Amino acid sequence: MARHSDHRPVETVETAFDILDVLRHTTSAGITEIADELDLAKSTVYRHTKTLESRGLVVRSGDTYRISTWFLDYGIHVRNQHPLFDVATPKVDELAAETDEKVWCVIEEDGVGVHIYGAEGRHSVRTHARIGKRTALHQFAAGKAILAHLPADRIERILDEYDLAAQTAQTITDRDELRSQLETIRERGYALNYEESVTGVHAVGAPVKDESGDAIGAISIAGPANRLRGELLTDDLPTLLLGATNEIEINLAHS
Amino acid sequence: MARHSDHRPVETVETAFDILDVLRHTTSAGITEIADELDLAKSTVYRHTKTLESRGLVVRSGDTYRISTWFLDYGIHVRNQHPLFDVATPKVDELAAETDEKVWCVIEEDGVGVHIYGAEGRHSVRTHARIGKRTALHQFAAGKAILAHLPADRIERILDEYDLAAQTAQTITDRDELRSQLETIRERGYALNYEESVTGVHAVGAPVKDESGDAIGAISIAGPANRLRGELLTDDLPTLLLGATNEIEINLAHS
DNA sequence: GCGCGCGTTCGAATAGCGGGAACAAACCTT
DNA sequence: AAGGTTTGTTCCCGCTATTCGAACGCGCGC
Numbered sequence: 200m201a202r203h204s205d206h207r208p209v210e211t212v213e214t215a216f217d218i219l220d221v222l223r224h225t226t227s228a229g230i231t232e233i234a235d236e237l238d239l240a241k242s243t244v245y246r247h248t249k250t251l252e253s254r255g256l257v258v259r260s261g262d263t264y265r266i267s268t269w270f271l272d273y274g275i276h277v278r279n280q281h282p283l284f285d286v287a288t289p290k291v292d293e294l295a296a297e298t299d300e301k302v303w304c305v306i307e308e309d310g311v312g313v314h315i316y317g318a319e320g321r322h323s324v325r326t327h328a329r330i331g332k333r334t335a336l337h338q339f340a341a342g343k344a345i346l347a348h349l350p351a352d353r354i355e356r357i358l359d360e361y362d363l364a365a366q367t368a369q370t371i372t373d374r375d376e377l378r379s380q381l382e383t384i385r386e387r388g389y390a391l392n393y394e395e396s397v398t399g400v401h402a403v404g405a406p407v408k409d410e411s412g413d414a415i416g417a418i419s420i421a422g423p424a425n426r427l428r429g430e431l432l433t434d435d436l437p438t439l440l441l442g443a444t445n446e447i448e449i450n451l452a453h454s
Numbered sequence: 455m456a457r458h459s460d461h462r463p464v465e466t467v468e469t470a471f472d473i474l475d476v477l478r479h480t481t482s483a484g485i486t487e488i489a490d491e492l493d494l495a496k497s498t499v500y501r502h503t504k505t506l507e508s509r510g511l512v513v514r515s516g517d518t519y520r521i522s523t524w525f526l527d528y529g530i531h532v533r534n535q536h537p538l539f540d541v542a543t544p545k546v547d548e549l550a551a552e553t554d555e556k557v558w559c560v561i562e563e564d565g566v567g568v569h570i571y572g573a574e575g576r577h578s579v580r581t582h583a584r585i586g587k588r589t590a591l592h593q594f595a596a597g598k599a600i601l602a603h604l605p606a607d608r609i610e611r612i613l614d615e616y617d618l619a620a621q622t623a624q625t626i627t628d629r630d631e632l633r634s635q636l637e638t639i640r641e642r643g644y645a646l647n648y649e650e651s652v653t654g655v656h657a658v659g660a661p662v663k664d665e666s667g668d669a670i671g672a673i674s675i676a677g678p679a680n681r682l683r684g685e686l687l688t689d690d691l692p693t694l695l696l697g698a699t700n701e702i703e704i705n706l707a708h709s
Numbered sequence: 710g711c712g713c714g715c716g717t718t719c720g721a722a723t724a725g726c727g728g729g730a731a732c733a734a735a736c737c738t739t
Numbered sequence: 740a741a742g743g744t745t746t747g748t749t750c751c752c753g754c755t756a757t758t759c760g761a762a763c764g765c766g767c768g769c
Binding site for chain 2: 265272276332
């Protein structure tokens with residue numbers, strides 16, 4: 200069975216989102232610029248853009264358009280109503296305060312990891328991660344923790360789809376190596392990331408599982424490689440983290 | 455001239471967003487449920503939903519669909535690239551730490567105020583406000599601060615459009631009263647909110663203006679009415695706030 | 710002051726959208 | 740256990756709404 204059925208999509212909707220995607224990547228663009236980019240008639244782009252503008256979805260400033268803050272409203276709404284959000288948020292804050300490092304809450308969606316909440320510790324590293332960031336699961340600690348606790352058939356499908364693209368020189372790109380790591384992660388309950396996602400950054404990640412035992416998300420603690428090492432990385436932080444995710448799972452079951 | 459031209463919108467795009475709106479309001483819905491809500495044929499909704507799903511914009515769980523976290527990605531992106539965001543964020547954090555109250559950064563878009571960043575103080579009140587929340591400008595301190603510093607013709611158009619709907623018993627619903635308040639706000643440079651937005655909550659708001667003198671956003675400090683009163687509310691907090699917005703304006707001009 | 714490039718308008722042709730009916734499967738109810 | 744109800748899904752036809760290209764008007768810069 201194909202991942203998404205081969206039905207004819209509604210092409211008009213696709214062009215509308217193609218336009219939105221262009222605006223997202225260019226920050227701000229005019230009608231002609233969009234039309235050229237998408238190989239569409241100017242009049243088509245014009246009518247679409249005006250439709251989106253009348254809904255408030257894009258905003259005009261001068262002769263260029265940009266995406267509106269309605270998407271912020273939609274997006275925050277999506278995040279807030281995710282079952283993990285309410286229960287994970289306070290624990291993420293706690294972990295950040297206790298460890299002084301950057302702590303993230305990540306959920307799984309369509310086989311990718313999505314950062315939905317992050318808390319700063321006093322010595323947080325600054326990475327390219329931000330709320331809403333989507334990352335392939337094999338590329339970071341939280342993602343590997345999730346991946347390890349998904350049904351076997353889903354794991355294989357995800358590996359097929361993303362083909363283990365490298366993010367840094369340390370990213371795991373070998374299927375067998377990944378499979379054996381996932382086995383280890385399942386046994387000890389948490390994942391480690393040695394500069395596999397950002398050079399110079401190490402991390403620990405632990406899954407948050409639902410009642411059926413499948414991961415729905417994960418929490419991770421990340422920091423500079425020269426601080427997060429030795430027993431801190433392999434013992435102290437995992438213990439702290441697993442305590443937190445365990446509590447989260449309990450709260451999740453009773454909410 | 456009409457606010458948005460009377461051109462025929464692309465109806466297919468409208469139905470796509472109608473579907474997304476239904477999903478946003480219901481948290482999660484099935485094909486038939488959406489079709490009933492919108493008075494559309496099931497086959498139409500089916501095809502649209504599948505199109506959105508194939509783009510990853512909606513996610514299927516069981517036989518219901520919900521909006522995906524792509525909107526979070528879009529939305530956070532929109533927020534982060536707003537000129538005010540980078541310069542205001544640290545100041546908002548500072549104000550929250552100094553005052554121990556809730557501090558918001560609000561921007562103006564299409565005549566409404568949009569909350570793009572909030573910082574908690576140690577004694578923050580909890581209101582219904584959240585990132586992405588859209589509020590009519592006349593209903594709160596930050597909004598009135600913005601409204602007072604917009605071009606006169608825009609002010610009138612906004613008043614026409616929103617008709618001064620009440621949010622609490624204290625919300626200003628009289629045009630003349632609002633106009634005279636706006637005049638006062640322009641003179642002293644900041645706006646006050648006495649339970650006009652949330653019962654039991656007072657607030658101060660000050661505009662952030664661009665080089666032309668028009669407001670592009672505002673910063674507000676909000677807290678319980680019995681704590682935010684007297685000279686604290688009318689002198690100390692405004693002074694603090696105006697110092698911050700002044701700095702923000704300077705940084706904004708040089709970024 | 711001329712022309713290039715932009716947003717905007719218009720009309721026409723056809724492709725693609727919307728609808729309804731029919732199918733399959735899952736779920737309750739009895 | 741069986742039938743009835745409701746759900747997602749599929750198909751095809753007719754018509755409308757989308758698309759395109761060409762033409763217009765405008766402003767900016769060369």
